[in-house]
Amino acid sequence: MELINATIITIGDELLIGQVIDTNSAFIAQSLNAIGVAVKSRIAVGDDAAAIQEAIDEAAQKNQIVILTGGLGPTADDITKPLLNTYFGGKMVVHQPSLDHITYIFETIHKRPMIDRNRKQAEVPDVCEVLFNEKGTAPGMLFKKDGVFFFSLPGVPHEMKWLTEHHVIPIIKQNFKSNFIGHRTLLTAGIGESFLAELIVPFENALPPSIKLAYLPNFGMVRLRLTGSGNNEQDLNKALNTQFESLKKAVADYLVTDADEPMEVVVGNLLKSKQHTVATAESCTGGYIGHLLSKHAGSSQFYTGGIISYDNRIKTEFLDVPPSILQTVGAVSKEAVEQMAMAVRAKMNTDYAISVSGIMGPSGQTTEKPLGMVWVGVANKEKVVSKVFYLRFDRARNIEVTASQAINLLRLLIINKI
Amino acid sequence: MELINATIITIGDELLIGQVIDTNSAFIAQSLNAIGVAVKSRIAVGDDAAAIQEAIDEAAQKNQIVILTGGLGPTADDITKPLLNTYFGGKMVVHQPSLDHITYIFETIHKRPMIDRNRKQAEVPDVCEVLFNEKGTAPGMLFKKDGVFFFSLPGVPHEMKWLTEHHVIPIIKQNFKSNFIGHRTLLTAGIGESFLAELIVPFENALPPSIKLAYLPNFGMVRLRLTGSGNNEQDLNKALNTQFESLKKAVADYLVTDADEPMEVVVGNLLKSKQHTVATAESCTGGYIGHLLSKHAGSSQFYTGGIISYDNRIKTEFLDVPPSILQTVGAVSKEAVEQMAMAVRAKMNTDYAISVSGIMGPSGQTTEKPLGMVWVGVANKEKVVSKVFYLRFDRARNIEVTASQAINLLRLLIINKI
Numbered sequence: 111m112e113l114i115n116a117t118i119i120t121i122g123d124e125l126l127i128g129q130v131i132d133t134n135s136a137f138i139a140q141s142l143n144a145i146g147v148a149v150k151s152r153i154a155v156g157d158d159a160a161a162i163q164e165a166i167d168e169a170a171q172k173n174q175i176v177i178l179t180g181g182l183g184p185t186a187d188d189i190t191k192p193l194l195n196t197y198f199g200g201k202m203v204v205h206q207p208s209l210d211h212i213t214y215i216f217e218t219i220h221k222r223p224m225i226d227r228n229r230k231q232a233e234v235p236d237v238c239e240v241l242f243n244e245k246g247t248a249p250g251m252l253f254k255k256d257g258v259f260f261f262s263l264p265g266v267p268h269e270m271k272w273l274t275e276h277h278v279i280p281i282i283k284q285n286f287k288s289n290f291i292g293h294r295t296l297l298t299a300g301i302g303e304s305f306l307a308e309l310i311v312p313f314e315n316a317l318p319p320s321i322k323l324a325y326l327p328n329f330g331m332v333r334l335r336l337t338g339s340g341n342n343e344q345d346l347n348k349a350l351n352t353q354f355e356s357l358k359k360a361v362a363d364y365l366v367t368d369a370d371e372p373m374e375v376v377v378g379n380l381l382k383s384k385q386h387t388v389a390t391a392e393s394c395t396g397g398y399i400g401h402l403l404s405k406h407a408g409s410s411q412f413y414t415g416g417i418i419s420y421d422n423r424i425k426t427e428f429l430d431v432p433p434s435i436l437q438t439v440g441a442v443s444k445e446a447v448e449q450m451a452m453a454v455r456a457k458m459n460t461d462y463a464i465s466v467s468g469i470m471g472p473s474g475q476t477t478e479k480p481l482g483m484v485w486v487g488v489a490n491k492e493k494v495v496s497k498v499f500y501l502r503f504d505r506a507r508n509i510e511v512t513a514s515q516a517i518n519l520l521r522l523l524i525i526n527k528i
Numbered sequence: 529m530e531l532i533n534a535t536i537i538t539i540g541d542e543l544l545i546g547q548v549i550d551t552n553s554a555f556i557a558q559s560l561n562a563i564g565v566a567v568k569s570r571i572a573v574g575d576d577a578a579a580i581q582e583a584i585d586e587a588a589q590k591n592q593i594v595i596l597t598g599g600l601g602p603t604a605d606d607i608t609k610p611l612l613n614t615y616f617g618g619k620m621v622v623h624q625p626s627l628d629h630i631t632y633i634f635e636t637i638h639k640r641p642m643i644d645r646n647r648k649q650a651e652v653p654d655v656c657e658v659l660f661n662e663k664g665t666a667p668g669m670l671f672k673k674d675g676v677f678f679f680s681l682p683g684v685p686h687e688m689k690w691l692t693e694h695h696v697i698p699i700i701k702q703n704f705k706s707n708f709i710g711h712r713t714l715l716t717a718g719i720g721e722s723f724l725a726e727l728i729v730p731f732e733n734a735l736p737p738s739i740k741l742a743y744l745p746n747f748g749m750v751r752l753r754l755t756g757s758g759n760n761e762q763d764l765n766k767a768l769n770t771q772f773e774s775l776k777k778a779v780a781d782y783l784v785t786d787a788d789e790p791m792e793v794v795v796g797n798l799l800k801s802k803q804h805t806v807a808t809a810e811s812c813t814g815g816y817i818g819h820l821l822s823k824h825a826g827s828s829q830f831y832t833g834g835i836i837s838y839d840n841r842i843k844t845e846f847l848d849v850p851p852s853i854l855q856t857v858g859a860v861s862k863e864a865v866e867q868m869a870m871a872v873r874a875k876m877n878t879d880y881a882i883s884v885s886g887i888m889g890p891s892g893q894t895t896e897k898p899l900g901m902v903w904v905g906v907a908n909k910e911k912v913v914s915k916v917f918y919l920r921f922d923r924a925r926n927i928e929v930t931a932s933q934a935i936n937l938l939r940l941l942i943i944n945k946i
Binding site: 122123124125126127128129130131132133135136137138139140141143148149150151152153154155156157161165183184185186187220222225227228245266267268271293295302303304305307308314322323324325326327333335337370390392395396397398399400401403404405406407409410413414415416417418419420421423424428458471472473502503504505506507509 | 540541542543544545546547548549550551553554555556557558559561566567568569570571572573574575579583601602603604605638640643645646663684685686689711713720721722723725726732740741742743744745751753755788808810813814815816817818819821822823824825827828831832833834835836837838839841842846876889890891920921922923924925927
């Protein structure tokens with residue numbers, strides 16, 4: 111048993127000018143962590159040979175595993191492959207299975223002629239082990255030097271994911287024996303980070319040094335994570351479970367879930383377990399709550415549908431919000447969201463409904479209704495409940511926070527806490 | 529004039545185990561880039577004093593600017609502040625304006641008693657310049673050593689953004705004179721990366737070495753970016769504009785926009801310019817198209833609303849899709865999406881409509897309808913057009929690609945290309 115460390119190197123100028131957000135690293139880190147490999151750092155560098163080489167050099171000194179993504183495409187700014195060829199002292203050769211696969215993709219799927227630069231994607235350094243890429247045209251590669259494994263993967267997310275799952279992880283498991291790493295994560299709602307920390311001072315003080323506690327706060331919802339490692343999987347799990355039980359007891363009043371899952375999955379599971387359904391009536395979130403409820407597999411079991419009533423006319427015509435409400439208290443009001451929730455539930459004939467109406471910014475405020483003011487409503491057959499929030503974020507974040515607070519309010523209604 | 533280089537260091541175990549996706553780095557990189565500072569690398573490290581210190585040491589050797597985010601919260605896993613205090617040889621002192629602000633946040637906004645660990649957030653090393661944080665409880669800090677500026681910011685995105693805009697960028701502009709960096713970005717649709725590269729070979733070969741071309745592909749849509757730098761802003765802009773005009777001519781048949789903006793903004797601007805409106809009827813995307821259309825400020829000028837017809841019952845009851853269609857050709861069909869588009873347009877009385885119905889996975893396929901099969905429809909008062917796609921991604925990516933293809937189809941209808 112030994113500690114296996116890894117570094118992830120992502121390549122591309124777009125990462126350094128902020129044009130894209132790197133989601134690949136998080137996926138790779140999760141996958142490595144699950145098999146006991148500790149990611150010690152993640153580094154992003156540009157399409158720049160010297161910078162890439164320096165990052166590889168440094169990573170190789172401290173890690174047994176180095177994973178590179180990006181720079182394997184067919185265009186001139188993709189320099190990773192020739193660079194690795196030179197770095198590891200190889201020469202380029204055609205990899206026939208990859209060439210056959212690329213030919214198949216172009217001739218059979220795209221139905222377009224293959225051009226030279228596509229054909230070139232099948233060329234690989236003769237000093238690497240090819241990781242066949244069933245999902246695309248750029249083969250993955252594995253280089254070995256002085257006991258360090260260097261994996262090079264394309265940056266296209268679904269190709270990178272497939273190669274990680276089908277090649278990288280199995281190869282690491284076969285070649286390295288690592289310590290076990292374990293996590294336990296729970297989600298709380300209704301208490302801020304500082305108060306939560308105060309509440310669990312006794313727990314935190316009694317925590318053995320081998321287990322670490324981390325706080326991941328997110329506007330009134332805080333995720334708590336315990337992490338431990340050890341060379342005996344059973345002992346590690348036992349220690350983590352014992353601590354996790356104490357932690358759950360300490361935060362029982364605020365506990366949403368003891369799994370590492372988002373709020374909408376918690377609520378989806380509650381609904382599925384009772385074979386109940388929900389409909390949505392969204393104004394300011396414009397469909398985002400529907401998206402959250404439907405983005406996970408199996409959501410058709412509980413999510414029936416919704417009305418996006420962005421324009422006030424739609425609130426009246428589709429959700430029977432009386433013009434008198436819109437003219438007096440307005441669309442951002444208790445009266446409006448309660449009517450929206452009741453109407454969409456009745457019209458779509460579901461067990462529950464969620465509704466929202468608010469001012470997400472950057473404009474639209476009035477003297478009585480500030481930016482970030484949002485009303486959230488939830489209803490079942492017996493009652494309707496609503497709540498107002500005053501958010502202080504930008505438009506994107508206000509939409510996200512509104513959605514998760516609305517789904518949390520539905521959770522409280524389902525479990526009879528409101 | 530000199531080249532100003534920066535490194536961004538993000539701190540938190542959650543980044544190394546893949547529990548959260550780092551969006552802070554992209555924002556900081558964009559902001560630095562806009563004032564001519566080149567981000568040379570981005571590094572993520574855990575809540576680990578040795579790793580943070582090593583990252584700072586290395587960054588200081590190669591950069592004039594080092595930006596750290598994360599680890600400034602009130603809990604025990606937040607170790608950045610004491611670490612920086614030791615690193616720069618200071619002692620902790622209370623920063624009165626921050627203490628007043630924290631007191632105000634707790635007493636006036638949260639209406640909760642302030643506890644010791646909140647009060648402690650107002651303590652800062654006496655060797656730093658405090659960056660007052662109007663948006664939260666953790667003050668930002670600036671340390672200077674051997675000509676290098678080290679900024680430490682909280683990891684909470686909206687606080688980090690506010691501090692970057694109001695403190696970091698103004699301070700850098702005041703203290704460093706850098707080269708100018710310029711970008712020009714355009715978006716193409718309907719041509720793959722390899723064919724696009726082939727099409728612009730003459731352009732790429734004629735490009736001066738001072739200007740770089742990058743490809744950012746995304747399923748049938750490719751973003752092309754030109755980047756140049758120079759010490760004379762006017763000369764740089766002139767050179768970039770000349771090349772950008774040639775590039776636009778070369779890709780004219782596939783050009784969507786010559787600005788760095790997403791597809792839904794292009795379509796929103798087209799609609800706004802004609803004072804036209806759009807409604808949505810979504811099945812498999814569950815509200816995501818509505819979210820894209822409404823997430824940008826000003827969307828109420830053109831987005832009226834939509835029906836999320838996740839359950840087939842809603843397709844019949846709200847969008848008049850005849851049960852006979854659902855029973856014969858099914859919900860994932862040309863007939864269903866065309867009816868959905870026409871119905872939602874008529875019922876919401878808009879100029880245009882978008883509809884989608886498909887199988888996003890991981891299950892739900894039949895022998896005739898494979899996973900990833902999706903029909904997309906668009907309509908105006910005169911006609912309805914539909915198109916089928918066969919996607920090969922995971923559920924999340926299938927939803928994203930469907931949405932952007934549907935919005936692109938609307939674009940083609942608006943500009944009379946279909």
